[in-house]
Amino acid sequence: MLDPAQQLVPTSVAGELYIGGAGLARGYHNQPAQTAERFIPHPFSSQPGQRLYRTGDLARYRADGNIEFLGRIDEQVKIRGFRIEVGEVETVLAQHAGVRESIVVAREDERGNTRLIAYIVSNNGDLQTAELRNYMHQQLAEYMVPSRFVVLEALPRTPNGKIDRRALPEVDGASTDAQEVYIAPRSGMEREIASIWQQLLKVEKVGVNDNFFGLGGHSLLLVHAQSKVTEVLKMKVSMVDMFRYPTISALAEHLSQQGSAMAAAAAPGRNQAESRIEALNRQRQLRQKTRPQRSTN
Numbered sequence: 001m002l003d004p005a006q007q008l009v010p011t012s013v014a015g016e017l018y019i020g021g022a023g024l025a026r027g028y029h030n031q032p033a034q035t036a037e038r039f040i041p042h043p044f045s046s047q048p049g050q051r052l053y054r055t056g057d058l059a060r061y062r063a064d065g066n067i068e069f070l071g072r073i074d075e076q077v078k079i080r081g082f083r084i085e086v087g088e089v090e091t092v093l094a095q096h097a098g099v100r101e102s103i104v105v106a107r108e109d110e111r112g113n114t115r116l117i118a119y120i121v122s123n124n125g126d127l128q129t130a131e132l133r134n135y136m137h138q139q140l141a142e143y144m145v146p147s148r149f150v151v152l153e154a155l156p157r158t159p160n161g162k163i164d165r166r167a168l169p170e171v172d173g174a175s176t177d178a179q180e181v182y183i184a185p186r187s188g189m190e191r192e193i194a195s196i197w198q199q200l201l202k203v204e205k206v207g208v209n210d211n212f213f214g215l216g217g218h219s220l221l222l223v224h225a226q227s228k229v230t231e232v233l234k235m236k237v238s239m240v241d242m243f244r245y246p247t248i249s250a251l252a253e254h255l256s257q258q259g260s261a262m263a264a265a266a267a268p269g270r271n272q273a274e275s276r277i278e279a280l281n282r283q284r285q286l287r288q289k290t291r292p293q294r295s296t297n
Contacts, residue, residue, distance in 0.1 A: 001059055001067075006043055009060070014088060016073055017059040018052040020045075025053075058087050077106040079114055082143045086116070089146065092139045093118060098127040101155055103163050104146060107171070113216055117171050118146035121155055130209065142243060147214045182207040189233065189252045196228045197248070208249040212242075235259060 001015035002008060009015035020042055027035030042050035058070040071087010078084070086104050093102045100123035108114050120127065129149040136145045148171050156167035185191040185208055194206045201215045212222065222242050230237045235255055245251040 001061060006040075008044075011061045011063060014058055014060045014070055014085060017055045017057040017067070019055060020050065020052045024051060026051075058085050077114060077116075079106070079116060079143055082141075084116070084144050089116065089118075089136075089140065089144055092136065093120070093132075093146075096132065096135055098123050098131070103155060103165070103168070105165055105168065113218055115148070115216065116144075116146040117148045117150065117168075119150050119152055119155060119168055121153070122151055127151055133211070133214075142213065142246065145213075147211070147216070183209055183249075185248060187252065189255065190248050192232050193229060193248045193252060196225060196232065200225055200228070206248065208252075209247055212246045214246075 003015050027039050038054050039051045042052050056073050058073050059067050062068050070091050076085055089104045099120055101121040104118045106114050107117050132149050156164040158164045185194045197206045200221050226242045245254045
């Protein structure tokens, strides 16, 4: 397994799978250009003329020495500036107990943003997309989690049995997952955040459990959202907070706790100041009472 610079990758790190040895072919018949691209000089062999074959497969060594296949290199996509191996996302998704079959594809929405869409066949018939989203968030970085999870009765297939990607149903980029229950904003803070998201993401309705990135948001829009939330709520909101709490409910809860903590920290100082003012007022009143009365004669 080698990285793009054709250097060995460590255990558990994904790389392209290369094959060498005595059984390796010399190349493609009458295809010198393709042979030069796929059959490269062996970078770690001292024997002249040794070659390695680039399989185009993404894989990694597991701790037990076995090789784990992760997908195809040509399935790599770029989402919000991050390069993602779709096969790696599919591998994690397939490990969920409730998933019998799945496929992840990258599609462009009406605003020109590339998003990951996961199509799943349930293993038990009662698979909730919210559960899948939480599971994926625990296993992968935020930018690798699919924006949408679509549960199907079966994946479409070609006559030879392969999954027919072109026959997968289109997904409305502005809508939420059908199985996720819409919950309207409940507090003033949630309503303010929802209003900001609606303006930036150009969506009509945002529930408190909707994911900012799942609605088509990206890093640049998140910067605008962070600035707007800070301005409207008059609270310090960091970009780390925005990435860490991508739903309205999670962000509002975090900001509420942050506000309570700041108020509690400021309370001792405020109480001390109030006590000092009261003490000064009492001293002033006492001096006025004990001050000798000036004679009027």
